[in-house]
Amino acid sequence: MLNTVASFDRIGEENAFAVLARATELANSGRDIINLGIGQPDFRTPDHIVEAAIKALRDGHHCYTPATGIQPLREAVAADIHKRLSVDVDPGLVLIVPGGKVTMFMAILMFGEPGAEILYPDPGFPIYRSMIEFTGARPVPVPIREENGFAFSAEETLSLITPQTRLLILNSPANPTGGVTPKEEIDKLVEGLARFPDVAIMSDEIYGQMTYDGLEHRTLLAYPELRDRLILLDGWSKTYAMTGWRMGYSVWPQKLYDYARKLAVNSFSCVNASAQYAGLAALEGPQDAVREMVAEFDRRRSVVVNGLNGLPGISCRTPKGAFYAFPNIKDTGWQAKPLASALLEEAGIAVIGGPDFGVHGEGYIRVSYANSTENITRAIERMGEFLTAKAA
Numbered sequence: 001m002l003n004t005v006a007s008f009d010r011i012g013e014e015n016a017f018a019v020l021a022r023a024t025e026l027a028n029s030g031r032d033i034i035n036l037g038i039g040q041p042d043f044r045t046p047d048h049i050v051e052a053a054i055k056a057l058r059d060g061h062h063c064y065t066p067a068t069g070i071q072p073l074r075e076a077v078a079a080d081i082h083k084r085l086s087v088d089v090d091p092g093l094v095l096i097v098p099g100g101k102v103t104m105f106m107a108i109l110m111f112g113e114p115g116a117e118i119l120y121p122d123p124g125f126p127i128y129r130s131m132i133e134f135t136g137a138r139p140v141p142v143p144i145r146e147e148n149g150f151a152f153s154a155e156e157t158l159s160l161i162t163p164q165t166r167l168l169i170l171n172s173p174a175n176p177t178g179g180v181t182p183k184e185e186i187d188k189l190v191e192g193l194a195r196f197p198d199v200a201i202m203s204d205e206i207y208g209q210m211t212y213d214g215l216e217h218r219t220l221l222a223y224p225e226l227r228d229r230l231i232l233l234d235g236w237s238k239t240y241a242m243t244g245w246r247m248g249y250s251v252w253p254q255k256l257y258d259y260a261r262k263l264a265v266n267s268f269s270c271v272n273a274s275a276q277y278a279g280l281a282a283l284e285g286p287q288d289a290v291r292e293m294v295a296e297f298d299r300r301r302s303v304v305v306n307g308l309n310g311l312p313g314i315s316c317r318t319p320k321g322a323f324y325a326f327p328n329i330k331d332t333g334w335q336a337k338p339l340a341s342a343l344l345e346e347a348g349i350a351v352i353g354g355p356d357f358g359v360h361g362e363g364y365i366r367v368s369y370a371n372s373t374e375n376i377t378r379a380i381e382r383m384g385e386f387l388t389a390k391a392a
């Protein structure tokens with residue numbers, strides 16, 4: 001008998017990967033599957049970024065780098081944050097990590113243990129809860145409500161803080177809802193957090209460059225009073241269509257930086273050297289591809305929202321960020337997961353059931369618009385036919 005520690009019975013995962021696997025299996029068997037389950041841009045990484053990685057390999061960057069990342073990249077991250085968000089970050093507090101997920105893994109490991117409580121958005125990225133449970137801490141969901149435009153509520157969040165609360169996880173623009181929390185609400189939260197100086201904050205801003213309707217991303221880095229307890233999670237995956245490169249970064253408070261660095265040394269040593277040069281080219285090179293991608297997502301956003309709102313029993317708010325719509329399906333008479341499963345098996349459309357993002361996701365499905373307008377249009381037609389046939 002192999003006696004693994006009990007915490008491994010509690011670790012979860014992301015169902016989106018299982019849906020992707022099933023969708024691929026069905027497609028390989030000859031079915032026409034339209035994948036709106038996917039959580040990654042359907043664009044190629046821009047050429048100049050790919051070329052920078054190839055050049056790095058040709059130039060002989062084949063070795064370990066410092067565990068914290070190559071210095072020019074850490075400086076480029078700080079410069080990029082300054083340029084985009086008008087805040088100063090010390091490059092010495094930037095850590096280059098293999099993907100956005102690694103920052104949440106580290107932050108939750110630092111603050112989670114039995115007896116501790118960690119607040120996280122629900123519906124939200126499923127790994128938050130999985131990792132909290134893994135550490136033995138109590139996961140405390142912060143409900144993300146449709147009637148609140150899928151923004152988090154400062155008042156409700158603050159009301160859930162107890163003396164046991166160690167870490168508060170925030171995510172705006174958000175997965176799976178596309179919600180963006182307005183600046184005023186974030187101001188209110190930060191003001192309230194002054195009463196809880198021992199609570200650390202991890203702000204997942206991986207979709208920070210994907211906002212629409214002229215809405216500006218409000219970073220938590222903009223609040224100097226939080227900087228000694230704020231962990232920023234960001235990375236290249238979504239902004240530069242680089243999910244497979246595994247490139248992320250975090251900005252840590254001075255007090256925590258060395259712990260994070262040691263976690264890096266103890267696990268991955270450093271991020272793939274050539275990928276780091278690609279990341280550097282991404283930040284320092286032209287940003288046109290990013291703007292074009294976001295403009296294309298914006299166009300598809302209207303196609304998705306208008307299309308979904310025309311379907312029987314479905315109503316869909318206009319998402320303000322990321323590339324997901326989170327339609328309300330309560331009037332279809334279906335539960336979300338059976339609907340997602342039937343849409344895949346019977347109509348050939350992959351979407352993710354809301355409960356895969358937490359209990360407050362029941363009654364919703366996540367529809368990603370990281371697919372062509374043509375495919376989105378076909379998928380919505382098929383969904384309409386499916387729902388009408390089932391209702392008959």
Ligand code: PLP
Nearest residue numbers: 039099100101125175206235237
């Ligand atoms: N945070 C959120 C909210 C996400 O949606 C994702 C990916 O889907 C991540 C973090 C992880 O990003 P990465 O693929 O860079 O690990």
